[in-house]
Structure formats: structure tokens, C-alpha cells
Amino acid sequence: MTPTEKTSKKLAKVNGEICGICQACATVCPTNAIDVFEHYIVVLPDRCTGCGTCTKVCPVEAITLVKR
Amino acid sequence: MSNDDHILIVGGGPAGSATALAARHEGAEVTIVDRKTHVGIPVQCGEAIGKTGPGIAEIEIPEESIRVPIRGFRVYSPALISVDFAEKEPSGYIIDRRVFDKELLARAAESGSDVLLGAKVIDLTRKNGSVDGVVVRHNGARKTIKAKVVIGADGVNSEIARLTGLRRSFKPADIDSCYGYEMVNCDLEFPDLMEFLLGSELCPRGYIWIFPKGEGRANVGIGIGGGFGTHTAQQYLDHFIKHHEIAKRQLAKAKIVECRVGALPVCGPNEQNVVDGALLVGDAAGHVHPITGGGMGYAIVCGSIAGQVAAKCVSKGDVSADRLQEYETKWRKRYGDEFAQSLKLRDLLIETEDQTLDKLAKIVTGDSVVKMASARKVKIFAKAMATRDRKLITLMKELRKLKMV
Ligand SMILES: Cc1cc2nc3c(=O)[nH]c(=O)nc-3n(C[C@H](O)[C@H](O)[C@H](O)COP(=O)(O)OP(=O)(O)OC[C@H]3O[C@@H](n4cnc5c(N)ncnc54)[C@H](O)[C@@H]3O)c2cc1C
Ligand code: SF4
Ligand code: SF4
Numbered sequence: 466m467t468p469t470e471k472t473s474k475k476l477a478k479v480n481g482e483i484c485g486i487c488q489a490c491a492t493v494c495p496t497n498a499i500d501v502f503e504h505y506i507v508v509l510p511d512r513c514t515g516c517g518t519c520t521k522v523c524p525v526e527a528i529t530l531v532k533r
Numbered sequence: 534m535s536n537d538d539h540i541l542i543v544g545g546g547p548a549g550s551a552t553a554l555a556a557r558h559e560g561a562e563v564t565i566v567d568r569k570t571h572v573g574i575p576v577q578c579g580e581a582i583g584k585t586g587p588g589i590a591e592i593e594i595p596e597e598s599i600r601v602p603i604r605g606f607r608v609y610s611p612a613l614i615s616v617d618f619a620e621k622e623p624s625g626y627i628i629d630r631r632v633f634d635k636e637l638l639a640r641a642a643e644s645g646s647d648v649l650l651g652a653k654v655i656d657l658t659r660k661n662g663s664v665d666g667v668v669v670r671h672n673g674a675r676k677t678i679k680a681k682v683v684i685g686a687d688g689v690n691s692e693i694a695r696l697t698g699l700r701r702s703f704k705p706a707d708i709d710s711c712y713g714y715e716m717v718n719c720d721l722e723f724p725d726l727m728e729f730l731l732g733s734e735l736c737p738r739g740y741i742w743i744f745p746k747g748e749g750r751a752n753v754g755i756g757i758g759g760g761f762g763t764h765t766a767q768q769y770l771d772h773f774i775k776h777h778e779i780a781k782r783q784l785a786k787a788k789i790v791e792c793r794v795g796a797l798p799v800c801g802p803n804e805q806n807v808v809d810g811a812l813l814v815g816d817a818a819g820h821v822h823p824i825t826g827g828g829m830g831y832a833i834v835c836g837s838i839a840g841q842v843a844a845k846c847v848s849k850g851d852v853s854a855d856r857l858q859e860y861e862t863k864w865r866k867r868y869g870d871e872f873a874q875s876l877k878l879r880d881l882l883i884e885t886e887d888q889t890l891d892k893l894a895k896i897v898t899g900d901s902v903v904k905m906a907s908a909r910k911v912k913i914f915a916k917a918m919a920t921r922d923r924k925l926i927t928l929m930k931e932l933r934k935l936k937m938v
Contacts, residue, residue: 489795524712
């Protein structure tokens with residue numbers, strides 16, 4: 466377990482069925498925890514602090530916080 | 534790509550292709566890498582572009598990408614007071630971005646640039662602190678590509694901006710969260726005007742657009758300030774389409790044939806876009822108008838400047854930040870004031886209540902809206918004072934401090 470995983474109780478989760486890969490979430494993530502690819506995006510659990518910033522900018526509510 | 538004496542451009546969007554074309558024009562060796570295998574897709578854009586931005590001269594808008602000529606716009610204030618601007622001749626176009634981006638990239642390749650698709654840049658390499666290449670993931674393997682200059686034309690979520698430290702992350706309010714549709718069977722009232730709608734309830738810190746695409750088709754979308762409002766961009770747009778009278782008049786029979794999301798940097802350019810051996814251009818540099826959200830024209834002009842300067846620095850054998858700074862100076866000379874003033878104007882307008890915007894709409898002409906958006910002074914002060922509206926007068930005094938009225 467990485468230090469982030471120990472301290473944060475929450476984690477961002479992407480619903481790939483809704484996400485349109487606009488990258489809004491990735492641009493505001495303070496820890497660079499969202500990796501963008503051509504057809505999907507990935508939240509890196511060891512970097513995500515569960516701060517929820519990404520959820521504020523998603524145009525379609527495709528990224529939400531869940532319990533670790 | 535055998536020699537490392539070339540300019541490596543990260544991103545094959547409008548900024549990257551324009552940079553490549555200009556650098557090839559100066560005789561430099563150029564490689565473009567893009568993580569996508571299809572540039573321009575998915576489309577995340579309103580697809581409006583001015584006909585002749587200064588400097589776009591050599592980079593013409595690909596004819597096959599043009600959907601309709603546009604003569605101007607109509608802006609609706611929150612209470613639907615309209616301000617029109619229409620010229621006799623077309624001043625711009627609505628294009629098809631999937632054709633546009635691909636065609637510009639094709640031209641860059643035809644001009645002699647190498648193109649490597651499906652290659653995602655994940656790191657930079659450095660020599661004595663100066664950037665001298667990138668690490669990409671391509672076909673599942675890591676690979677290093679050396680270069681004389683690395684150009685970050687990699688869009689709003691620029692990895693090159695992060696890796697060079699020129700920009701870390703945005704605050705939510707720095708970006709617009711966007712959603713849109715391509716629609717058919719539209720009954721547009723003005724098939725050659727762009728329509729914009731404002732209103733704090735309708736679209737918090739942003740606007741809704743209806744852009745004609747010809748033959749009853751339209752690009753309909755919304756941008757809202759990141760973290761603003763109580764709903765998502767999609768929810769605001771759907772509500773508009775279903776309930777708003779302007780939408781009911783024009784979109785009642787319309788059908789959605791494409792859904793789009795997007796993110797737009799609207800906080801003005803980065804403070805600095807140059808380091809030893811690398812520079813940023815386009816959305817990566819924040820080359821987007823803070824009010825209109827337009828970015829393609831700036832990406833192309835700034836890309837042309839970047840390509841010219843980078844090629845010159847490579848041929849002279851000095852790619853230090855001091856030398857590359859010529860790019861920063863040149864693009865700022867052209868657009869620096871426009872971005873800075875528009876940002877201040879935008880911030881003033883956010884604070885302005887809907888009712889005051891309505892009053893403003895009554896006294897401005899389309900011509901003054903165009904001038905204000907390009908940071909030129911307009912003569913509306915006396916008219917505003919004559920309304921004796923306290924809030925409008927306060928707004929005017931603030932605008933006067935900015936030397937805008
Ligand atoms: C909803 C919306 C509506 C808009 N409407 C308009 C409009 O009507 N008119 C207008 O002028 N502008 C508009 N814009 C802005 C315009 O789309 C952008 O300013 C423009 O696309 C910027 O071009 P660019 O080349 O800098 O970046 P992009 O077009 O984003 O291109 C960046 C490229 O870099 C690639 N890339 C990213 N990261 C990497 C990496 N790590 N490795 C390799 N490649 C990478 C991407 O795959 C992409 O191909 C709109 C934007 C949005 C979101
Ligand atoms: S919750 Fe915070 S740290 Fe995690 S991905 Fe979202 S913005 Fe990044
Ligand atoms: S903001 Fe939403 S739609 Fe955009 S990339 Fe992130 S999860 Fe996907």
C-alpha cells in the first residue's frame with residue numbers, strides 16, 4: 466500500500482460508458498492522478514487522494530467518488 | 534526520424550500542424566507525434582473559425598472542411614434582448630473539425646513532416662537541464678526520440694506543460710466544462726449567423742451556442758465555468774433544448790446525431806511558455822479567448838510563429854530559452870493585450886447581474902461587441918450614463934478603468 470492509499474478513504478471512479486474523454490477532470494486533478502488515452506481514461510489509485518476536484522468539472526457526471 | 538536534428542511536435546491538432554507547416558517552410562526537419570490514431574476525433578468544438586486571421590494567410594482553411602459561411606452573430610441577453618452583428622460578406626465559417634484537423638495534418642505531412650500516430654508522450658529527456666527529447670509509449674513499448682526542440686502542442690491537458698513545469702494543474706474555474714450536440718432537422722432563423730445565449734440560470738459563467746452547419750443541421754452546445762452552477766453542462770443544455778423558447782422555435786423537430794464533451798482553458802495564457810529546448814503553443818499555452826472560447830485561430834497563428842522561431846533557433850544551433858523567447862515576445866505582441874483585457878472584462882461580466890446585462894444589451898451594437906471582444910475601445914459611456922441605472926453606471930466606471938469605454 467502506498468502512503469496515499471493508506472490515508473485517503475475515497476477514490477475517484479470513472480464510468481467508462483458515459484465518459485467522452487474531454488479531459489476536464491485530468492486538467493484540474495492536483496496530483497495528476499488521471500491518465501488519458503485515446504479511447505479511455507484511468508484513475509491511478511496510488512495517486513488519487515479522493516479530493517473530489519475532478520467531479521466538479523465533468524460535463525456528464527462520469528466521474529464520482531467511491532469508498533476505497 | 535533517424536537524425537536528432539529535428540523539431541519534435543507533440544500533438545497533431547491545429548496548433549501542431551500549423552507549427553509543422555511553418556517550420557517546414559523554413560526548411561527544418563519536423564516530426565509530429567500524437568497519442569491518437571485519428572486526429573480531430575472525437576470532435577470537441579463549436580467549429581467556428583474566422584476567415585482570415587492575420588498570419589493565417591499561408592495556412593488556408595481547407596476547403597473540404599468548410600460547411601457554411603458565416604456573416605456574423607446574434608447574442609441574446611438573459612431577458613432575450615438581442616444584439617446583432619452581420620456583415621454583407623462572410624467573415625468566417627463553420628467547419629467540420631474531423632475534416633479540418635485531418636486535412637491540416639495531411640498538409641503538414643505532405644510538406645515533408647514525419648508523423649507518428651498512436652504515440653503517447655510520457656516523459657521528457659534532458660541534457661544539462663535543457664530538453665532534448667521525449668519518451669513515448671508506442672505499440673506497447675517505450676521509446677526515446679531525441680530532438681533539438683520539443684514543442685508542446687498537446688492541448689488543454691498538456692503533458693509537456695506539466696513536465697516542463699510551465700503549468701501544473703488548473704483550478705476548476707480556470708476551465709469551461711462543455712457539452713454539445715450535432716443536430717439535424719433544425720429550423721434555424723438565421724442560417725448564416727451564430728447565435729449565443731447568456732444568463733446565470735441558463736448557463737452559469739458561460740454561454741449556449743447554436744451554430745448553423747447548413748441544410749438544417751446545427752452545432753448546439755454549452756460551456757459553463759468549472760465548479761459553477763448546480764447541474765452538469767449536459768443537464769443545463771438538455772433543459773435549454775426542452776424548455777427554452779429560442780430552442781423550441783428552432784429545435785422542436787431536431788434530432789441528435791452526435792454527442793460531444795469538451796474542456797476549454799479560459800484563464801488566459803500561461804505566464805511563460807518557453808524553457809531551454811521546449812515551448813508550448815495552442816491550448817497547451819492557454820491560447821484561447823477567455824470570453825468567446827475561440828482557440829483554433831490563435832493556435833494556428835501562434836503555431837506559425839512558433840514554427841518559424843524554432844526553425845531559426847535550430848539552424849543557428851541555439852535553442853536556449855533566451856533565444857526561444859522571441860516566440861513568446863512575438864505572439865504576445867499580437868494577442869497579449871487582447872487576452873489580458875478580455876480576461877478582465879470576463880471577470881467583470883461574471884459579477885454583473887442578469888438585469889444589468891439586459892440593460893447593457895439595450896445600449897450596445899453588434900459592432901461594439903466585436904470591438905470589446907478584441908480589446909478595442911467603444912463609445913457607449915454617454916449612452917450608459919443617460920440610462921441613470923445605478924448598476925450599469927457602476928459597470929461603466931469599471932470599464933473606464935480598463936480603458937474599454
Ligand atoms: C466545446 C468546445 C467548443 C469550442 N469551440 C470552438 C470554436 O467554435 N472555435 C474555435 O476557434 N475554437 C473552439 N474551441 C477551442 C478549440 O477547440 C481549441 O482551442 C483547439 O482545438 C486547440 O488546438 P490545439 O492544437 O492546441 O489542441 P488540440 O486540438 O486539443 O490538439 C492536441 C493534440 O495533442 C494530442 N496529445 C495530447 N496529449 C498528448 C501526449 N501526451 N502525447 C501525444 N499526443 C498528445 C491530442 O491527441 C490532440 O490530437 C472549442 C473547444 C471546446 C472544448
Ligand atoms: S479525487 Fe482528486 S486526486 Fe482523485 S482523481 Fe479526482 S481530482 Fe485527482
Ligand atoms: S471530465 Fe468526465 S467526461 Fe471528461 S474525461 Fe473526465 S470523466 Fe470523462
